[in-house]
Amino acid sequence: MNSDFSRQKVEISLDGVGMVFGKKGRQVTVLQNISFDVGQNEFVTLLGPSGCGKSTLLRLMADLLQPSSGQITIQKEHPKEVRLRRKFGIIFRTPNLFEWRTVRENIELPLEVHEQSRHTYQDRVDHLLETVGLTKFKDYYPWQLSTGMQIRVAIARALSLDPPILFMDEPFSTLDEFTKDKLQLDLLEMKKKMNKTIVFVTRSTTEAVLLSNRIIVLSANPGRVHAIHQVPLGHDRTLQTRESPLFQELTAAIRKSVYEGSESSEA
Numbered sequence: 001m002n003s004d005f006s007r008q009k010v011e012i013s014l015d016g017v018g019m020v021f022g023k024k025g026r027q028v029t030v031l032q033n034i035s036f037d038v039g040q041n042e043f044v045t046l047l048g049p050s051g052c053g054k055s056t057l058l059r060l061m062a063d064l065l066q067p068s069s070g071q072i073t074i075q076k077e078h079p080k081e082v083r084l085r086r087k088f089g090i091i092f093r094t095p096n097l098f099e100w101r102t103v104r105e106n107i108e109l110p111l112e113v114h115e116q117s118r119h120t121y122q123d124r125v126d127h128l129l130e131t132v133g134l135t136k137f138k139d140y141y142p143w144q145l146s147t148g149m150q151i152r153v154a155i156a157r158a159l160s161l162d163p164p165i166l167f168m169d170e171p172f173s174t175l176d177e178f179t180k181d182k183l184q185l186d187l188l189e190m191k192k193k194m195n196k197t198i199v200f201v202t203r204s205t206t207e208a209v210l211l212s213n214r215i216i217v218l219s220a221n222p223g224r225v226h227a228i229h230q231v232p233l234g235h236d237r238t239l240q241t242r243e244s245p246l247f248q249e250l251t252a253a254i255r256k257s258v259y260e261g262s263e264s265s266e267a
């Protein structure tokens with residue numbers, strides 16, 4: 001992963017985005033004046049303390065919420081246009097699979113909804129099953145899978161229409177340490193093979209540093225951009241990258257930045 005995306009085409013742009021929840025008299029400003037760009041094929045992570053508005057910001061980008069102020073554009077269009085053209089996939093912290101559909105049928109769902117005929121996507125689904133390592137489990141139902149496997153299905157489903165953009169909201173937060181390691185490694189491999197722009201939300205500094213090209217640190221109450229950090233760890237990252245002095249240095253600096261961001265909040 002090249003860490004210099006400054007000359008890349010801008011894929012997502014946020015300009016003065018704010019979000020206020022609640023009705024008059026009981027309003028809460030959750031996000032204030034958020035501006036940054038995400039380059040094409042860049043992996044950008046939103047990091048910050050619990051409640052600072054990371055998920056809200058991701059939902060705004062994915063057109064699941066509308067901002068109270070400011071503007072978001074994806075490929076120079078309103079997120080709604082981009083959503084309707086299925087140009088992004090979303091992966092949440094709970095996999096939200098359909099219990100009555102097999103692994104394969106869950107992955108096929110967006111293709112069915114998109115009215116593609118089954119014979120045109122068989123090979124694609126086979127390839128996705130292989131990508132997420134679930135070929136042997138294609139006829140299993142979600143309740144027959146571990147949580148890590150269920151998340152793999154959710155990732156394959158989000159990739160089924162081959163969107164150029166993925167929004168991932170703490171997808172590994174419920175997993176044990178070893179499964180999390182494996183899925184982080186899989187995501188790094190996937191990123192190497194596929195050209196995707198990824199916006200990722202996490203509360204883990206180590207996860208953010210291992211996966212990202214750039215980290216946006218948010219402060220809380222209200223959520224604002226506290227700092228933006230480049231992660232110059234190169235293209236070939238593995239779990240061993242975490243042991244390198246540069247990784248330790250970056251993790252310490254970014255953790256400090258998160259603490260400073262929390263302290264500078266108004267609450």
Ligand SMILES: Nc1ncnc2c1ncn2[C@@H]1O[C@H](COP(=O)(O)OP(=O)(O)OP(=O)(O)O)[C@@H](O)[C@H]1O
Nearest residue numbers: 021022030048049050051052053054055056057203
């Ligand atoms: N639909 C909503 N209505 C009212 N308040 C909301 C709504 N959604 C989120 N909030 C509030 O917005 C704030 C930010 O929530 P959000 O989930 O975006 O934070 P977060 O940084 O992702 O937190 P965490 O890391 O704990 O998941 C919280 O105070 C939350 O209560």
